[in-house]
Amino acid sequence: xxxxxxxxxxxxxKRGQDVALRxxxxxxxxxxxxxxxxxGQGPEFLxxxxxxxxxxxxxxxxxxxxxxxxxxxxxxxxxxxxxxxxSAVYLCASSLAxxxxxxxxxxxxxxxxxxx
Amino acid sequence: xxxxxxxSPSLSVQxxxxxxxxxxxxxxxxxxxxxxxKYPAEGPTFLISISxxxxxxxxxxxxxxxxxxxxxLSLHIVPSQPGDSAVYFCAANRNSGNTPLVFGKGTRLSVIx
Numbered sequence: 001x002x003x004x005x006x007x008x009x010x011x012x013x014k015r016g017q018d019v020a021l022r023x024x025x026x027x028x029x030x031x032x033x034x035x036x037x038x039x040g041q042g043p044e045f046l047x048x049x050x051x052x053x054x055x056x057x058x059x060x061x062x063x064x065x066x067x068x069x070x071x072x073x074x075x076x077x078x079x080x081x082x083x084x085x086x087s088a089v090y091l092c093a094s095s096l097a098x099x100x101x102x103x104x105x106x107x108x109x110x111x112x113x114x115x116x
Numbered sequence: 117x118x119x120x121x122x123x124s125p126s127l128s129v130q131x132x133x134x135x136x137x138x139x140x141x142x143x144x145x146x147x148x149x150x151x152x153x154k155y156p157a158e159g160p161t162f163l164i165s166i167s168x169x170x171x172x173x174x175x176x177x178x179x180x181x182x183x184x185x186x187x188x189l190s191l192h193i194v195p196s197q198p199g200d201s202a203v204y205f206c207a208a209n210r211n212s213g214n215t216p217l218v219f220g221k222g223t224r225l226s227v228i229x
Binding site for chain 1: 120148150152157158159160161162165205207209215216217218219220221222
């Protein structure tokens with residue numbers, strides 16, 4: 001595909017339920033980022049992969065959040081035992097490392113998670 | 117502590133006029149700055165960027181100005197068009213990229229026909 005894709009686009013979960021959010025980055029992009037965007041706020045960093053290596057997970061808000069990218073392409077963000085404060089849009093972005101355009105991150109449409 | 121600040125939550129501009137969106141930052145380690153545009157129910161779309169070694173970058177109707185001493189950047193859109201109506205996010209990163217972007221809270225631009 002031409003851009004970053006994410007699925008599902010919308011997810012409603014009952015409090016305590018586990019969810020899994022998927023990201024397909026742009027083909028060839030080795031860097032992959034997850035961000036969380038609360039209503040009225042800018043995106044905030046969660047975690048970062050270079051290929052399959054998770055290089056930074058300092059933004060994950062609790063140990064209920066877990067991300068993986070086992071083959072260096074598709075990534076999954078998993079949230080266990082969801083809480084109401086997890087309600088947000090989860091954005092995935094990818095970028096092309098090793099070029100001057102490494103700074104430019106390209107975003108998917110996001111997954112809007114609502115925890116009831 | 118907000119490292120990237122967009123102090124104007126909203127801005128209304130007449131079609132054909134100039135739109136100026138402002139952004140301030142506090143972290144002097146930032147060396148690359150980006151503007152993203154976001155429509156409802158879509159992800160942010162990269163618009164324009166500037167390296168800290170420059171003070172201006174222009175792309176069509178969009179120009180970004182950087183004042184490092186003031187830790188301030190601005191996005192100018194000339195002429196403004198109704199399709200420019202969106203939320204604009206300022207973002208910054210450091211250490212040669214491959215680091216998380218730090219975003220401001222965004223400014224909602226409305227271009228009135």
